[in-house]
Amino acid sequence: MISEQGARFVDAPVSGGVPGAEQATLTFMVGGTHDEYTNVKNILECMGKRITHCGHYGMGQAAKLCNNMMLGISMCGVAETMNMAVRLGLDPQVFMEILNSSTGRCWASEINNPVPGLLPNAPAGRQYAGGFSTDLITKDLGLASGVATASNTPIPMGSLAHYLNIM
DSSP states (O other): OTTTGGOOOOOOOEHHHHHHHTTTEEEEEEEEHHHHHHHHHHHHHHEEEEEEEEEEETTHHHHHHHHHHHHHHHHHHHHHHHHHHHTTTHHHHHHHHHHTTTTTTHHHTTTOOOSSSOOOTTTGGTOOOOOOOOHHHHHHHHHHHHHHTTTTTTOHHHHHHHHHOOO
């Protein structure tokens, strides 16, 4: 065991992407003992603004996987919604403002809207350069599907988001 060698270990995946890393506003999801969490918290605070102890080993990874499944689901919903709004003749800027001040508001619509020209800092505003690639979300949605199968957890929307990303 690693502890027998005098070392410590935590799993501490992040959320916030390149902008979060550049601005030291990442969210860390930490798995490990409470003492290990306490020992690394100050170090992680140099890179992030929210450091959360999720439980024992692996729970940081579990939180990250669930978070990314939600991202995949919400991005599919925002993309479909924006596409329908534009096809119905709504101005995308006007509809984005409505969406972001109404019950449909979410990170995907407010920060990472997939329509070019709406948000200059979103990948769509930079010719889709940077950002969380579709390969990565497809990988994470595949991992979530595997974990869901192993834990006998139905995830119909997560599975559909995975399917839509591999089409």
